[in-house]
Amino acid sequence: MARKDTSTHNSYKLSDSSFDRIESTNVLIIGNGPSAITLSFLLAGHWPCYSPEDFPSPNENVTNATLQNIHDRLLYHCAMDSCNHDEYGNQHESISKPKLRSLMESDLREIGENLVGRTGANPISVLMDQLQHPNADFGERNPSMLKWTYRPDRRVDHIVIGSSESPGGIWHAIAKTCSSKLCSNSTTEMLTLSRRSLMQLPVLPIYDDENHQNDSDGELPSDNRVPYRVVANYYRRYVNHFGLDEFFHNHTRATLLDWDPIDQCFIVDASCRKSSSSNQRKYRVRYRAKRVVLAKGTSTMPRMLNIQGETFPFVLHSLTKLDVIIRQTQLLPCWRLPILSTSRTQSPDPILIVGSGLSAADALILLSQRCQRRPLRIIHLFRKSIRDRSLIFNQIATNDSNYPEYYQVFQKMKHSVQNNIHCLECLPHHHSPPSSTSSSKQLSLRFEYYQAYQECILSSIQTTANGHRTATLEFLNKNKSDSTLCCHCNRPINHQLTVRITFALILIGSSPQLDFVNENIRQRMARDSTAPIDHRLNPISIDPYTHECKDVPGLYALGPLVGDNFVRYVQGGALAAANHIYHDERNQNSNYGSIIIDSSNHSSLFDIDDS
Ligand SMILES: Cc1cc2nc3c(=O)[nH]c(=O)nc-3n(C[C@H](O)[C@H](O)[C@H](O)COP(=O)(O)OP(=O)(O)OC[C@H]3O[C@@H](n4cnc5c(N)ncnc54)[C@H](O)[C@@H]3O)c2cc1C
Structure with a gap:
């Protein structure tokens, strides 16, 4: 993939007078999710x-x-x-x-x-x-x-900036996506993967306002999974409870991170939105900071397949966009589905879902819940084998006790891949028999038609002259004997299949969006400086005990950006960074809140490209 060269148009040399406000701080934290909240809590002196x-005393059983x-x-x-x-x-x-x-x-x-x-x-x-x-x-x-x-x-001066409207990071976006009015009763509301206690930040317990559950009576309430909505509200409440609001600049997106060799500090330019009841105002702020912490998560930029047709407007890469479509009634009421078939009585073309992670499962659940009146047709494909041990469902959904909804999705996938229908002729007429799990009281995945393909990739998406949208699937298991015949009609199968679709949902993970970081700094951050940063393939190279970038003193990275993928783990990263910042300050005996002009640690950091 070509690298975007940001060094020429992202320049700290934009004059200060171009900004509505200039602020200086010791530590600037980019992102306002659980990582940033914990770090702010620690730096505030907790x-x-x-x-x-x-x-x-040791537990005999453990x-x-x-x-x-x-x-x-x-x-x-x-x-x-x-x-x-x-x-x-x-x-x-x-x-x-x-x-x-x-x-x-x-x-x-x-x-x-x-x-x-x-x-x-x-x-x-x-x-x-x-x-x-x-x-x-x-x-x-x-x-x-x-x-x-x-x-x-011992408080350390800091500012937290985050693009979401209130503290809580990605949780506000996913709560909005998964808790719309259409599924607002507690039986269908989407729940966290983790148990309640593992979603908590230090000291303050999560409780569900509606159920009046509280730890403060001294008893530990049942440790169930909680609705996304409760978690999002909790993070907002947490910041307020500990008086951390003064550090948070929400609705503020970093657009540039650079190093100023003259003042020997980082520069972060940001665009902010301030909304009042009557209007919304945008303004620009420049932050100067001795240290910068990247706590921006990885969920902002969906991973792409980079295939032909992927940028068509009917190809979506996030659940949020799916939700927007559903809300804008392109899908609901279901009779408004963009029906591409010639006959009004014929079923609409299937929706294509790509991916085998929890987002793909969430999409299936969402579509099933929201389209009860007229169940949809789904084609679901994924690159991995259903038996692959790295498949998340093989880790968490092998029985229905902990994650019943994911268990149901997994059962449906397993049942369907056995059908192995690779014939175009068989597809439109085949209705999957009700799966054994559809009787569950909690959730019933209802589709008119569901076909899953394992070890399969999407190779292109096209529109045809007569206005149809089509997707071409390629099967990777060419050499396996059980895949040579269609299990439905027994005809030899093709290893490529082109199907008509209504729209495609490609949910294959996300990449860290670091375009706003100066190219010079980005190269120094990456483990392999010649390749783009990718939290799995080419992660940010940090000292694991301080979370400081190995080659960029003063720059830290937390959370999923550096492999701490769950809320229970992001807090330790925040501790590592806070501990290091505290020791660094003590050693340098510097004034908090001011920029150290002559810090040997920061001098000669980057060879700034003036071109
Ligand atoms: C659907 C889903 C379900 C999940 N379920 C669980 C679960 O059950 N249990 C669990 O422990 N974890 C779960 N996770 C993972 C969890 O969300 C993360 O571990 C956690 O939120 C990471 O916190 P963070 O603060 O590092 O990043 P985030 O929560 O991602 O917050 C980062 C924030 O930074 C903002 N930001 C990004 N770029 C910029 C910029 N340039 N300028 C300013 N702000 C920016 C983002 O908008 C976001 O608001 C789930 C994630 C998803 C997507």
Whole structure:
């Protein structure tokens, strides 16, 4: 894929007078989701502490070697901290214990060395997760082993900017997509993959306002999955609860990240939207910051297949866009479906879904729920084999106890791939028999027609002279004997199939959108400087114990951008960065909030391309 050269038009040299406001800060955080909220919480002076005395007696049924290892290291390595600044009242007695240690002042490199989690999370992310959710991976729900203390005297000046309208990052977008009026009752509302306790940020419990569930009565309520809507509201409430609003500039999108060699600081240009009841105003802000933290997630730019026809307007790459289409009634009421068939009595052409991740499953659920009146026809294809162990469904949806809706989707996929219909002639007449799971009380996936193809890729999308939209599918399993005949009509099959479609949904993941970062910096951030950054193939190269970019001092990256894909893990990345920033400040003995003009750490960072 060609790299976009941003070095010429993204220039920090745009004069300050072009901006409506100039702001200076010590730490600028880009993104306002769970990673940024946790980092802001820590930098505001909320410090996690740990007392080895609180280590629970070993559970006879569970041997958690990682947690035991952490405990042993904490015993030896945590710095002493008196923690006399408690402002959480009810915890005062326990946090005043003399042996309480602060993780902000500890050497995390020693404590977290070589810790490995189940999902490839970074070591400090594993450390924090183990302490906050002891034995969670063994299905246990235990109180956090961390105590929190408030140190306003150690507060680090920072600003959080984020494009979403309120703190919570991607959660506001997905809550909006999946919680529209059409599925607002609790039985059909989309739920998080993780249990409630694993969606929480430090100290403040999530509770569902409507169910009046609360941890504060001392009892742990059932630890179920929660609706997206509840999570989005919780993150907004969290920022408000801890008075972090003053640090948050929402509705603010970074458009340029560059380095100013004269003032020896980062420059972040941003466009902001301010809406009042009567109008909406756009203005531009330039931030100057000693440090920048990228906490922008990876969900803003969908991954593309880069095939012919992918940019047609009837090809969608996100659930949000699907939702917009549904809301704009192109799909609903169902009789308004863009029917391309000549006869009004004939069924509309199928919808094509590409991908085998949770987004593709969510799309199926969404389409089934919203189009109950007139079930749709679906063709679903994915590159992997249904038996591939890396398929998310083989990890989480092998029984219907934890994720019943994904279990149903998986059952439907498995049942359908066995049909193996590769004949165009067979497709339109074939109706899949009701799957064994369709009787579930919680959700019934209803389609007029559903055909899944494993080990299959979409090779192109076309429009024909008579206005039809078509997609060409290619089957990868050419050499397998069981794929030589159509299981429906027994005719030899083709390895390519062109089908008519209504529209296509390509849901194959996302890429980190880093176009706004100066090319010079981007190259230094990447593990392989000659290839575009991709969180899976060519990730940002960070020190795993500080989350600082190895080759760009002062620039940090958190969350899914660097492999911490779940909320329970993003918090450890924030701790790693906050701890490093705190130590760095202490070593440099600099003034918070001001730009260090003569910082040796930042000098001669980049060879700025003046061309
Ligand atoms: C459909 C779905 C379901 C999920 N379910 C779960 C689950 O059950 N459990 C779980 O633990 N995790 C889940 N995740 C993953 C979870 O969303 C992430 O782990 C978490 O949100 C990461 O937090 P973050 O703050 O790093 O990034 P995000 O939450 O992605 O927030 C980043 C924010 O930065 C903003 N931004 C992007 N670019 C810019 C810019 N240039 N300038 C300013 N702001 C910018 C974005 O708009 C976004 O608001 C799910 C994700 C998705 C997409």
